[in-house]
Amino acid sequence: MDTLDELAQALIALIRLGCACRFVYCMVRLAGADEEASKYKKRSRNVVLFYILAESIWQVKDIILFYYQ
Secondary structure, rough: HHHHHHHHHHHHHHHHHHHHHEEEHHHHHHHHHOHHHHHHHHHHHHHHHHHHHHHHHHHHHHHHHHHHH
16 A cells, blocks of 8 residues: 555646646747747646645545545
């Protein structure tokens, strides 16, 4: 069970890091591309929504596991 917990912690760390990198990338591209601004705004919004959804799922999983222990 410890290995599974470590794997889950690594996965959520990768999700957080990936979202942060993708958001920074979209903001840098947004600053440099006027004609593609709407595309990068939409992509950055999608990154934020994905991050919120991933963190919410993670917290619900923790609540369920805590409840049934």
